[in-house]
Amino acid sequence: MTGRLVIVGASLAGLRAAQAARRAGHSGPLTLVGGEEHLPYDRPPLSKDYLVAGDDGPEDPTYRTEDQLRDELELDLRLGTWATGLDAARKVVELDEGALEYDALVIATGAAPRTLPGASELAGVHTLRTLDDAVAIRAALDAGARTVVVGAGFIGSEVASSARKRGLPVTVLEALPVPLVRAVGEEMGRACAELHRAHGTELRCGVKVTGLVGSSSSGGTVTGVALDDGSVLPADLVVVGTGVTPCTGWLAGSGLRLHERDGGIICDQTLATGLPGVYAAGDVAHFPHPLFDGLLMRLEHWTNASEQGMLAARNALDPAEAKPSASVPYFWSDWYDSRIQFVGIPAADEIRVVSEELGEDKFLALYRRGDRLTGCISIDRPAQIMKYRRMIMKSATWPEALEFAGVT
Numbered sequence: 001m002t003g004r005l006v007i008v009g010a011s012l013a014g015l016r017a018a019q020a021a022r023r024a025g026h027s028g029p030l031t032l033v034g035g036e037e038h039l040p041y042d043r044p045p046l047s048k049d050y051l052v053a054g055d056d057g058p059e060d061p062t063y064r065t066e067d068q069l070r071d072e073l074e075l076d077l078r079l080g081t082w083a084t085g086l087d088a089a090r091k092v093v094e095l096d097e098g099a100l101e102y103d104a105l106v107i108a109t110g111a112a113p114r115t116l117p118g119a120s121e122l123a124g125v126h127t128l129r130t131l132d133d134a135v136a137i138r139a140a141l142d143a144g145a146r147t148v149v150v151g152a153g154f155i156g157s158e159v160a161s162s163a164r165k166r167g168l169p170v171t172v173l174e175a176l177p178v179p180l181v182r183a184v185g186e187e188m189g190r191a192c193a194e195l196h197r198a199h200g201t202e203l204r205c206g207v208k209v210t211g212l213v214g215s216s217s218s219g220g221t222v223t224g225v226a227l228d229d230g231s232v233l234p235a236d237l238v239v240v241g242t243g244v245t246p247c248t249g250w251l252a253g254s255g256l257r258l259h260e261r262d263g264g265i266i267c268d269q270t271l272a273t274g275l276p277g278v279y280a281a282g283d284v285a286h287f288p289h290p291l292f293d294g295l296l297m298r299l300e301h302w303t304n305a306s307e308q309g310m311l312a313a314r315n316a317l318d319p320a321e322a323k324p325s326a327s328v329p330y331f332w333s334d335w336y337d338s339r340i341q342f343v344g345i346p347a348a349d350e351i352r353v354v355s356e357e358l359g360e361d362k363f364l365a366l367y368r369r370g371d372r373l374t375g376c377i378s379i380d381r382p383a384q385i386m387k388y389r390r391m392i393m394k395s396a397t398w399p400e401a402l403e404f405a406g407v408t
């Protein structure tokens with residue numbers, strides 16, 4: 001296709017889409033539209049090294065300079081520009097600065113964090129999605145903030161771990177009795193939670209937050225978090241990590257099929273949305289995974305956004321040769337000095353710990369669905385987990401996986 005390729009969302013999936021389009025030989029106009037003023041940057045460091053880095057300050061997470069993007073990709077880069085609508089019949093993306101025509105469109109608008117009522121009125125309350133969020137949280141940690149994290153998911157847990165590395169007192173509040181149940185299952189959620197306790201972070205599960213407390217005498221700054229037992233936990237910094245919602249508000253009325261629970265874009269295996277020339281990729285996209293019986297999933301993983309960005313662009317440019325999005329899901333998360341890694345999907349009939357060291361800091365566990373190996377989690381077992389990823393790719397059976405693990 002030599003027509004106009006437009007990509008909305010200038011982060012990981014969007015950037016990879018642009019790079020893949022040029023690599024595939026696309027010579028037509030290529031436009032990347034991003035609402036943030038920043039050049040595309042890497043998000044994973046924002047909850048990790050960025051918050052911990054010492055006197056020299058954190059590393060710049062930007063992927064490519066503006067010159068590199070314009071010169072290498074011949075990119076029409078529209079930063080600080082929001083897409084406000086999609087007219088699929090006329091093949092036009094409406095922007096806050098005017099209309100943009102396309103022949104093929106990749107939507108990579110990702111997801112935005114949910115927050116607590118009243119959060120925007122109080123200084124010191126943050127979510128963590130953007131570089132600007134990370135700058136603000138880092139400044140609060142520099143000032144020695146007593147930190148309360150609401151939500152013991154991956155981002156909240158990484159923030160807690162970064163604050164502890166700086167020697168600050170941290171409490172993590174989790175509404176569920178066990179954290180991360182949806183992401184890794186109950187037993188493994190409990191095992192991950194042990195990492196908090198072992199590093200001096202106070203983890204309180206089964207606790208409901210009823211509100212944020214602020215002092216008008218301190219200029220509308222947060223002073224604590226109110227809990228359902230009537231107590232108030234003192235805080236100078238509150239980081240809300242209670243999940244994200246796909247950024248699809250701008251697509252209302254476009255005719256795109258949106259997921260009824262979270263509003264993400266429903267695609268087919270090739271990431272096509274069903275509207276002519278329109279594809280989606282990354283955190284915003286639901287797709288039926290061919291390796292898991294067509295189970296519809298939306299992943300919030302770096303590797304998925306990178307791979308799907310590339311795939312969506314290639315498929316949009318050459319729909320006749322479109323390939324499915326079929327790689328085994330993978331994410332990692334760094335807590336304290338440990339790396340948690342997960343491959344596959346967490347929904348399981350059985351989870352079997354296959355290393356002896358559970359209770360110490362390292363372990364590996366396998367997930368079974370029916371008679372197949374469908375997932376694997378590890379703490380500090382990077383080489384092993386990738387072997388299981390390959391086994392899942394090859395649809396290994398459960399007995400094969402157990403034999404490989406040396407378990408009978």
Ligand SMILES: Cc1cc2nc3c(=O)[nH]c(=O)nc-3n(C[C@H](O)[C@H](O)[C@H](O)COP(=O)(O)OP(=O)(O)OC[C@H]3O[C@@H](n4cnc5c(N)ncnc54)[C@H](O)[C@@H]3O)c2cc1C
Pocket residue numbers: 008009010011012013014033034035036043044045046047081082083084108109110111112128129130155247250281282283284299300301302303305330331332333334
């Ligand atoms: C702090 C943090 C740490 C993470 N750590 C890990 C990790 O350790 N391991 C891992 O696997 N994953 C991690 N992730 C997840 C990973 O970064 C995401 O999966 C990835 O960024 C998704 O990329 P994306 O391009 O799909 O969406 P996003 O990165 O969300 O980018 C979407 C972009 O689109 C823009 N946008 C939205 N709406 C519009 C609009 N209407 N018009 C124009 N632009 C718009 C947004 O402003 C944003 O810049 C982390 C995420 C965060 C936030």
